[in-house]
Every structure is written in structure tokens, then in C-alpha cells.
Amino acid sequence: MYSLKEYEDKVLDALKPLLRENGGYLKALKGYAGELASEEALTKFFVNQFPSVLVKVSSAEYEYADQECTRETVMVDLLIVSQSYRDQSEARGGDKGAYTILKDGMGKLKEKTFGLSIRPLKPVRAWELYSTPQVVFWAA
Known part of the structure; x- marks a missing residue:
């Protein structure tokens, strides 16, 4: 097993x-x-950080087959934030919008093993966390 x-x-x-x-x-x-x-932490980090991706391991499940074999399922989340001064549709679907970041990020991750002895990565879901008229937060 690898560390989180x-x-x-x-x-x-x-x-x-x-x-x-x-x-x-x-x-x-x-x-x-x-x-x-918090709103304060959010504002402090993202003031001039658009677009951004934050990565976190959100869960790990272990299934023990026998003493020597453990099946580990790890969930890694991408927290995506994009902004457009024009409007929310641009923040979602523009050149540097959340949808583009999702597509490009998945392209870098999908079916990869990164040289580890693991099953290839598979996307599970993507969802909107929060939005304002100019800022969009997504997770995958």
C-alpha cells in the first residue's frame, strides 16, 4: 500500500x-x-489565484482478501475554481473555465497509474460546489 x-x-x-x-x-x-x-480563507487564497485546482484525498476504503492482499480504494478530489469578469457562463465554459479545467485535468489523470502498482484511475463524478455571478467552484 502507498501513503495517502x-x-x-x-x-x-x-x-x-x-x-x-x-x-x-x-x-x-x-x-x-x-x-x-470559510469565506475569509477563501478570499485570502483566491484573490489573485484564478483559475486554480486544489487536490485532496477525501477517503480511503480497505477490503482485506487475505493476510497478504488488501484492496485499497482511494478517492482523490480536485477542487476547481474559475472566474470571469464577464459572466458565470464564461467562468464555467470559457477557455480557462471550470469545464475546460475538468476536461484537461481528467485527460492528465484518467487511466493513469503513475508508475505505481495500482489499477488505472477512473473518474467517478463531478459536481458544482458553489457559484456566484462571476466565480464557479467545481469538484471532481
Whole structure:
């Protein structure tokens, strides 16, 4: 078995090409550290950080087949935030909108094993967390 930190780090590494400094469009990509816990934390982090992806391991389940074999199912969430000064439809569907980030992120992760002895990653679901007239928060 791998540590939950190893899974998070592998996902972050896979998404690094989407960072602006690597030729992509994301301003921030990091492990989740409570940025969505309060309006103050949210404002502090995201003031100039659009678009961004935060990564966190949200759950792990273990199924023991025998003493030597354990099936581990780990859920890694992408917390996506996008903004448009025009309107919410642009924040959702624009070039750097939430839908584009979801598609590009899934493209970097789907069916990958990252060199680990694991089953290939599979997306499970995506949903809107919250939105304002200009800002959209999604999770996957």
C-alpha cells in the first residue's frame, strides 16, 4: 500500500503541465489546506489565484482478501475554481473555465497509474460546489 500523501503528490505532479509557469493556464495548483473552509480563507487564497485546482484525498476504503492482499480504494478530489469578469457562463465554459479545467485535468489523470502498482484511475463524478455571478467552484 502507498501513503495517502503519495497519491496526492502523484496527482499534483500529473497536473503540473497545466500550471501557467509550465505553459498552461492555472495560476495555482496545490494540496488542499482549508481554503474553502470559510469565506475569509477563501478570499485570502483566491484573490489573485484564478483559475486554480486544489487536490485532496477525501477517503480511503480497505477490503482485506487475505493476510497478504488488501484492496485499497482511494478517492482523490480536485477542487476547481474559475472566474470571469464577464459572466458565470464564461467562468464555467470559457477557455480557462471550470469545464475546460475538468476536461484537461481528467485527460492528465484518467487511466493513469503513475508508475505505481495500482489499477488505472477512473473518474467517478463531478459536481458544482458553489457559484456566484462571476466565480464557479467545481469538484471532481
